[in-house]
Amino acid sequence: MREMEERGQRSxxxxxxxxxxxxxxxxxxxxxxxxxxxxxxxxxxxxxxFNHPHPSGFPNFTFAPIPNCLPKDFLSSGDxxxxxxxxxxxxxxxxxxxxxDMMAQDEATESKISCVxxxxxxxxxxxxxxxxxxPSMALRTSSIGTQLIxxxxxxxxxxxxxxxxxxxxxDPVPGAYPLRCKDLPLFxxxxxPMMRVIAMMLxxxxxxxxxxxxxxxxxxxxxxxxxxxxxxxxFSLGPLHKVAPASPTSILEEETDCLLWLDKQANNSVIYVSxxxxxxxxxxxxxxxxxxxxxxxxxxLWAVRPGSVRxxxxxxxxxxxxxxxxxxxxxxxxxxxxxxxxxxxxxxxxWTHCGWNSTLESISEGVPMICRPCFMxxxxxxxxxxxxxxxxxxxxVDLDQKEIEQAVRRLMAGEEGKEMRLRxxxxxxxxxxxxxxxxxxxxxxxxxVNLIISL
Numbered sequence: 001m002r003e004m005e006e007r008g009q010r011s012x013x014x015x016x017x018x019x020x021x022x023x024x025x026x027x028x029x030x031x032x033x034x035x036x037x038x039x040x041x042x043x044x045x046x047x048x049x050f051n052h053p054h055p056s057g058f059p060n061f062t063f064a065p066i067p068n069c070l071p072k073d074f075l076s077s078g079d080x081x082x083x084x085x086x087x088x089x090x091x092x093x094x095x096x097x098x099x100x101d102m103m104a105q106d107e108a109t110e111s112k113i114s115c116v117x118x119x120x121x122x123x124x125x126x127x128x129x130x131x132x133x134x135p136s137m138a139l140r141t142s143s144i145g146t147q148l149i150x151x152x153x154x155x156x157x158x159x160x161x162x163x164x165x166x167x168x169x170x171d172p173v174p175g176a177y178p179l180r181c182k183d184l185p186l187f188x189x190x191x192x193p194m195m196r197v198i199a200m201m202l203x204x205x206x207x208x209x210x211x212x213x214x215x216x217x218x219x220x221x222x223x224x225x226x227x228x229x230x231x232x233x234x235f236s237l238g239p240l241h242k243v244a245p246a247s248p249t250s251i252l253e254e255e256t257d258c259l260l261w262l263d264k265q266a267n268n269s270v271i272y273v274s275x276x277x278x279x280x281x282x283x284x285x286x287x288x289x290x291x292x293x294x295x296x297x298x299x300x301l302w303a304v305r306p307g308s309v310r311x312x313x314x315x316x317x318x319x320x321x322x323x324x325x326x327x328x329x330x331x332x333x334x335x336x337x338x339x340x341x342x343x344x345x346x347x348x349x350x351w352t353h354c355g356w357n358s359t360l361e362s363i364s365e366g367v368p369m370i371c372r373p374c375f376m377x378x379x380x381x382x383x384x385x386x387x388x389x390x391x392x393x394x395x396x397v398d399l400d401q402k403e404i405e406q407a408v409r410r411l412m413a414g415e416e417g418k419e420m421r422l423r424x425x426x427x428x429x430x431x432x433x434x435x436x437x438x439x440x441x442x443x444x445x446x447x448x449v450n451l452i453i454s455l
Contacts, residue, residue, distance in 0.1 A: 083192035268348030292404025
């Protein structure tokens with residue numbers, strides 16, 4: 001009875017969640033929104049009009065579009081630093097207005113905005129909340145290991161380690177074990193603009209707490225390091241996709257028919273291949289990947305995002321004879337329901353770009369990985385996967401069909417892969433314990449709810 005009364009009181013408390021408009025950021029923000037809604041809070045999702053989430057999947061949320069904040073040439077430029085800087089410059093005013101309008105409506109009701117929760121790449125939301133005298137909290141969608149190295153980039157640059165002079169250097173980065181110079185984040189061109197964005201992202205300013213999509217069994221030691229430097233509470237809530245009620249977070253349409261194909265495959269026999277929502281490859285790399293997968297003899301499910309092969313709409317550039325060679329051994333789709341795929345009994349390995357969402361989703365299901373990072377934080381995640389957690393196979397050579405064939409066989413059929421699968425299964429068990437009552441993530445969620453109520 002008391003719990004029902006508390007939930008009724010929370011329904012008058014609105015949380016405004018400000019999403020960053022890219023898949024890797026939208027997914028954890030929507031998962032967090034679903035989690036907090038399940039705790040009784042009303043949810044408003046503030047989002048840009050490009051790469052926006054689909055409201056139809058969240059009938060209990062209010063979706064508040066922010067007016068177009070970017071010229072079209074910014075979006076097509078591929079200049080990440082310029083895009084993020086412009087987003088924050090142009091969105092702060094509209095966000096202030098949005099919050100002001102909501103507060104004016106609240107005067108006629110018993111509702112109130114309890115807190116603004118923002119992706120740290122949308123740091124303008126903290127300034128807008130502060131201007132409106134509203135509490136704010138920062139959601140970090142990357143690993144704690146990534147934040148630690150991001151915070152050291154200015155020093156590493158002064159000392160000549162960043163950007164690395166040799167992107168293949170295996171020299172250790174001072175004070176950043178287990179990272180090597182080749183594992184430092186990759187930026188295109190001059191690193192200075194992106195370093196300014198990162199500095200703004202790391203500065204939580206007036207926020208009341210930092211929320212992390214991570215879990216103690218992976219990053220407790222790193223969490224303790226960061227917490228000592230923080231002046232606000234710190235909550236490791238993840239993996240958010242496991243603690244939140246199931247929700248459709250993908251911007252792209254998922255091809256669920258591939259699950260029926262997986263049903264026909266043997267346990268742990270299929271390697272799932274997906275390089276995420278942003279990475280791309282050229283025609284040669286695409287062909288080498290295709291023949292490497294085919295020649296491995298291993299069943300595979302390959303997600304090829306439309307437009308991800310440069311110069312092609314989708315799979316027109318698949319090499320001649322490939323489809324005939326694989327028969328029903330492989331399946332190529334535009335986009336897969338990744339969480340369902342990784343949870344499927346037939347999937348025994350994942351060739352991944354090592355984005356943080358994919359990393360958590362794979363470890364949570366006990367699936368070991370072939371690690372092929374592309375940019376930004378992915379190199380850091382790959383290093384931890386391969387060297388610290390030891391559930392990943394490093395693939396840091398050119399995309400060559402022989403190398404791909406060997407890597408797939410090592411992971412799926414070799415003794416090395418078997419050992420990684422056992423370690424991944426152990427992490428899966430630890431994560432399941434963490435989200436149960438009295439587990440670290442469960443406890444952090446309850447503490448977060450209590451903090452929001454107290455604001």
